[in-house]
Amino acid sequence: MISTDLNLRTVIVTRYILPLREGGSLPALAEADDDFKYVLKFRGSGHGTKMLISELIGGELARFLGLKMPELVFANLDENFGRTEADEEIQDLLKGSTGLNLAMHFLSGSINFDPNVMEVDPETASKIVWLDAFLTNIDRTFRNTNMLIWNRELWLIDFGASLYFHHSWDGWEEKAKTPFPLIKDHVLLEKATELKKIDKEFKSKITIEVLTSIVNLIPDEWLQWRDTELSPNEIRKVYIEFLSIRLENSEIFVKAAEDARV
Incomplete structure (x- = not known):
């Protein structure tokens, strides 16, 4: 049985690498303070935190049932992050995503x-x-x-x-x-x-x-x-x-x- 004190790690996003222009949520490839790369899903995207909730519940349930699912982590985005981003759309997304977001371990070479x-x-x-x-x-x-x-x-x-x-x-x-x-x-x-x-x-x-x-x-x-x-x-x-x-x-x-x- 799954532990009743289940937890996700929390990382701090340190580097925005590039946007992954797939779908409407505009996720990004990013690096965190643990030196791992993640696919970052933003709370400031179109469906907001409800999309993150779906990702969290679905991903953790899949993992519990024994299906292969990359690790999910909470990803903290500082309010000053992304101020130097040239793309206005991405800058607005980053500004609207201050705080906890959700990230999935990047499967390099997949x-x-x-x-x-x-x-x-x-x-x-x-x-x-x-x-x-x-x-x-x-x-x-x-x-x-x-x-x-x-x-x-x-x-x-x-x-x-x-x-x-x-x-x-x-x-x-x-x-x-x-x-x-x-x-x-x-x-x-x-x-x-x-x-x-x-x-x-x-x-x-x-x-x-x-x-x-x-x-x-x-x-x-x-x-x-x-x-x-x-x-x-x-x-x-x-x-x-x-x-x-x-x-x-x-x-x-x-x-x-x-x-x-x-």
């Missing part, structure tokens, strides 16, 4: 997963499809697989488009029970022939303690939202309850995935 030339076994495919259906991740498609091959192993990246219920709290209890029809576009769906087996396995592993441990990692400063009067602890409780309800009703999204695969 290549993008290509479903046309790279095979994934049915069990691994089923695990990834199940997790993305559980988290309502809309962004692991043929167009954008969000997977890498590193040291001949498949690694997951980018859960930022998950948990889209949090962009509108209205009716979140019912949203937890939805089938997630967009799973039909998942790049690994055709290979995911063991979904029922994985559903049983993962439901036995993901306890309320696991979900609570992961959700409690969310910093208070990521939960200061203008669109709700809920406190950070109350928002965390919603995430835990949403995930718990969805897990209890997993047969709904598993059936939808199986139907889409046929």
Whole structure:
């Protein structure tokens, strides 16, 4: 079982290397005070801290379930960082991202997963499809697989488009029970022939303690939202309850995935 005192390391960003102009969040390759390079996701991007929360919950849950996921760290950005940046768009992004951001260990030498030339076994495919259906991740498609091959192993990246219920709290209890029809576009769906087996396995592993441990990692400063009067602890409780309800009703999204695969 996952430790109930789960923690992420915190690093200080020391050098902005270059923007990674993929998607709308404008992540960057950066270096931190531990001398490692990271893919840095900014709280000042379009979807703000909600995108970081999706990344955090998805990434840590993937790791808990035994899937390959680069280490996530909190990345502290000083208010003076980036003042010399010439690009005004990037400078504005850096200014709006002072404080804690999220970064993922950079897998140097990795290549993008290509479903046309790279095979994934049915069990691994089923695990990834199940997790993305559980988290309502809309962004692991043929167009954008969000997977890498590193040291001949498949690694997951980018859960930022998950948990889209949090962009509108209205009716979140019912949203937890939805089938997630967009799973039909998942790049690994055709290979995911063991979904029922994985559903049983993962439901036995993901306890309320696991979900609570992961959700409690969310910093208070990521939960200061203008669109709700809920406190950070109350928002965390919603995430835990949403995930718990969805897990209890997993047969709904598993059936939808199986139907889409046929």
